[in-house]
Amino acid sequence: MKETGYIVSTNGEYASVVFKRGSACGENCGSCKGGCEVSAVTTQIKNTLGANVGDKVKVTLEQKVFNKMILWVYVFPLVMMVIGIGFGINVFKDAGYKNYELFSFLLGMVALAISYLILNIVSKKMRNNNDCSLRMVEVIKG
Template sequence: MTEEGYITSIQGDYASVIVKRKSGCGDNCASCKGGCTQPSVTTEVKNTLGASKGDKVKVSIEEKALNKLVFWAYVFPLIMMAIGIGGGTSFFKGAGYENYEMLSFLLGMVLLAVSYLILKIINEKKSQNKETTLKMVEIIRD
């Protein structure tokens, strides 16, 4: 996946790049008329091309790395919640609780919260590592 961004600053070997997020209608807002505004995202990218502040650049991420990020951000918490609800239903129903559905739901929510704590720890370790999956591909000259 390749996106265009704008370099706002350079710190050592890394550039701060602002990338406009895609809207749900595929950035064809004139036909959508939904009135949505998409905020931009600022990220750090290794400045492998020697770009300078104010340059417009293309940044890319490998499909495998993107799929991995999507799994950890969306699928992993959903799996944890399903394990909590399913496992809680079996356990609490087997233990004879009358309100086993509510208890299993609460257990699912607890495991969902635990999954986000796990993701926060993983994110902090990755950000300290400065190993980025985004790569600067090209400087766009207008």
């Protein structure tokens, strides 16, 4: 994954880089007339290139790492919720509860909450892993 952003501030060996988020219409907002607002995301990146405030930089993240992050953020919570609901249906139906669907749904929501707690722990461990971080690869002159 490659993105281009602007450095808005530097602090020691780190730089705050702003990335413009892509719009749903593919940056052709004049044709869709949806009126969506394109927001920006700011993140701290190690300034390995010695870039200065106002510089445009190209930032990269290895595709394998990006795919792993997507799997953790989107697929893992969904799987946990489905497992919770499926387990709840089997347990509560066999136990003779009339509202087994409601109890199963609630168990699925508990499993979803647990998945987010697990994701929080994984996120803290990944933050310390240099393989999972964004890297500046080029200062774009322009």
